Amino acid sequence: MKILVVDDSATMRRILVNSLQRIGYSDCVEAGDGREAVDKFDGSIQFVITDWNMPNMSGIDLARALRALPEGKSVPILMVTTRSVKEDIIAAVQAGVNNYIVKPFTPQVLKEKIDAVLSGVAAAA
Amino acid sequence: MHSATATVSPARLAQAGKYLTFFLANEEYGVEILKVHEIIGILPITRVPRTPAFVRGVINLRGKVIPIIDLRDRFGMSREGAEEQVIIVVQVHGIQLGVVVDKVSEVLSIADGDIEPTPSFGVDVSTEYLLGLAKGEGRVRLLLDIDRVLTASEIDSVHAAAAAEG
Amino acid sequence: MSPYSLNDLAARLIAFEATDEDFRDILETLQVMADDRALPEGVRALMGDALVRWIAAPADTRERAAVDLQQVVVAAQGRLDLRDRLTVALHSEPAPSPARESAAPPAAQQSAAPLLPPDSDLSLLTDFIAESRELLEHAEAALLGLEIDPDDAEAVNTIFRAFHTIKGTSAFLALDYLNEFAHHAETVLSRVRDREIRCTGGYADLALRSCDMIRSLLDATQDALEGRGDALPDGYDALLSVVREPEAAGISELGGRAPRSDDDANETPDGTMLLSARDAFAASERSAARRPGSGSDRSADSSVRVRTARLDRLIEMVGELVIAESMISQDPILKQGGHIELNRKVTHAEKIVRELQDLSMAMRMVPLKAPFQKVARLVRDLGARSGKRIEFVAEGEETEIDRNMVDFLGDPLVHMVRNSVDHGIEPPEERRAAGKPETGTVRLSAYHASGNVVVALRDDGRGLNREKIVRKAMQQGLIATAEGMSDKEVYELIFSPGFSTADQVTDVSGRGVGMDVVRRNIEALRGRIEIQSVPGQGTTFLVRLPLTLAITDGMLVRVGGERYIVPTINIHLSFRPSRAALSTVAGRGEMVMLRDEVMPLVRLHRIFGVDGAKEEPTDALLMVVGDGNQRTALLVDELLGQQQVVAKTLGDGLGRVPAISGGAILGDGRVGLILDVNELLTLARHGDVSDHMHTPSRAVA
CATH class of the missing domain: 3.30.565.10 (Histidine kinase-like ATPase, C-terminal domain)
Known part of the structure; x- marks a missing residue:
């Protein structure tokens, strides 16, 4: 599965990519902001993990932008955040985010989240 | 312009020379070839809000944005049955504009003897936009004063009127 | 401690009657629990999942959702019981935030807890330190901006984001001191962001001191990394207690001083900000100096005179190249997939073109001297x-x-x-x-x-x-x-x-x-x-x-079948309103409430006479634009994404079109119109939305 990892922090991207590798996902594409993510997003991306608070384009805006693309209508989107504020999560879900995960997390929890999102998407399809 | 009435300068007369002819509905029109910049196929037109109805919008002409004028609307003709396959890009007072027409016919040499003055009735187009008629090969072509067509004199006169009042 | 527990949740579920109020209560309970660091991560994850499902549940299936949620509560309780039995497993859970644990600062643990966790990933740490230092520089530059404009939301967000990112990443790296300090600094900034307090006086000072402390912590971590000791920076505990409870330490918008680790002889009560601001400025200049073509390194270069017309033409051509390139990279043939090698080449070309664009822009940049x-x-x-x-x-x-x-x-x-x-x-x-x-x-x-x-x-x-x-x-x-x-x-x-x-x-x-x-x-x-x-x-x-008029950072929005570009500089935020936020005020038209602010709602499609646009604001999107008391919510169907565009005139033939500042060639080759937001708002205020078709603008030529 090809995963697009979006975070303005290069360190966070490394952490995510490392974690993903440890749970068996080694095909990752990185993007440093929402704009780059939209640029890099194509039909080959099967999963998107994005930070919430990024300069220029927030994770929520990114989700909206991806949902507007023909290839992005149904791609699973997982949002990474440090706090689960109700308004933010509601906004995120409305923008098309499938689920979110709170920092910090272990690779195992990340795996559970990804599995949950994938099974949810499969169930909805 | 300082007067509230639209001052129409004396009509220019058609001169002999080469004309590009094209169709709008069933009528054939001619425009001086020197005014024509190029002929392109129809391109997607972006509508521009709050402009007169005869302004269809703008297109991307190799990176340059140019306005597109709908001659049918300009002449108060119905758009029904319009084929709109071609845009004629003309240059008027140094400004490029596109004109949507049904199809281009030919480039025609018109001699002095073929040109007749515009009759005051009997044609769809207001006579102030015409330089004259050209007859030949059993057909009549209306020769357009494209400068005048695209200079929107009545709109200028609206401004002039407003300025005169204010 | 968290105000809610699994027991509360279970009790609420039993009493659940599918009313909006009950629904919100449970929503809030779930949200608090999902964020409660005192709970094990697995339980928080369960609550988070449940929260997402709860939000998405349509009103007529709430009963059903409540039954499902009861199952989740049972599962979560099982996890909690498991944790109590397996206390050994506790260390695998992230440590609960010290702030929740007790009010006592971790001074006593100082010698016990090393600065650097034993199993650190060294290269990751190095990256983190470098990145965090850069974030701090941005934050400090933004703090200078706040000194001038304490209400600058972007500056506040920049500082917030610095603390936020450092906090989030340090948690992964188990840098507990850094994590805790950044957490409290972030909390202070989030209060600024929510307009509870303003970042002036004592708070501004505190934010600067917090940057200093985080930098010292990064230095100390670096030292520990290189085996030069493992000591907390001086004054950590003192400043931590201030940042944790600023008001208790006498911090206010007017003044109040955060303790400093070093004495500054030149300091005067009101001179502190100034001095720090200058430092911050130096920092922003340092970061500017790293960019190619910026002021500081110019003197060392030799230079050549170029006619400006030629330079302008070059930049224009590069702009065209960028567009032409993006038309290639967005070609459906490439998007189909399968052309891996070609895609790679196109991506490579794209990168070069972007660099060329940056470089050509830099050539026309001059200092404000x-x-x-x-x-x-x-x-x-x-x-x-x-x-x-x-x-x-x-x-x-x-x-x-x-x-x-x-x-x-x-x-x-x-x-x-x-x-x-x-x-x-x-x-x-x-x-x-x-x-x-x-x-x-x-x-x-x-x-x-x-x-x-x-x-x-x-x-x-x-x-x-x-x-x-x-x-x-x-x-x-x-x-x-x-x-x-x-x-x-x-x-x-x-x-x-x-x-x-x-x-x-x-x-x-x-x-x-x-x-x-x-x-x-x-x-x-x-x-x-x-x-x-x-x-x-x-x-x-x-x-x-x-930075330039040649390139506009814009948000592409859709309204019915039309697309428009809204300059990013004009957009404060965008949101989807709830029905409750909408109202109509006699004589003032439609209004929308965002937090505590009531602003007029302007329907872009009405002003521009666009057919087929979304009429229902709760299905569409509102973009907050305009300045000061003229902030206005603009109704659009959706955002299509952010992009840089090369602004062009619409051609002299059209003259000045109201509320449109120009056009730009979009990726698909069509022209997109760039909105002039200020003019648009003027149009909207005058209420003449009906005569959009035959406005006597100076039309052609």
């Missing part, structure tokens, strides 16, 4: 003529901007400075009587923030006179009454066309040129101007400009 020097001379001359004593301070004159804009910036700057000198700075005797130094200060500063250039002109004069402005505005019929108008709204009136007071025509400022001209000039540069003023303390003009 020239207009700044013009202002310096002007202040001296004006001061001498008016008998006022004025010190002029320029900061950031190395800040670069498109040379095509520099010339147009001169005039508005001159007007602003005249205004400050004539009306702001008091004569020496008046200043003395007010207990101020006889010499007034006019401070002109410039810096980059969020891809824009900010130019701020600040004086320490008497500030704007609300009563006088109100009187003049009423005389001129601009307003009927000032009742209910905030000071900010009143100050904005000086930008109204025709607002010029008789007092304004003085010997010095000459013909009494109105500030409306200044605003128009700034808006012509696609910028924004704001004013801030405190009676007796001074006035600040804050001008925010794009």
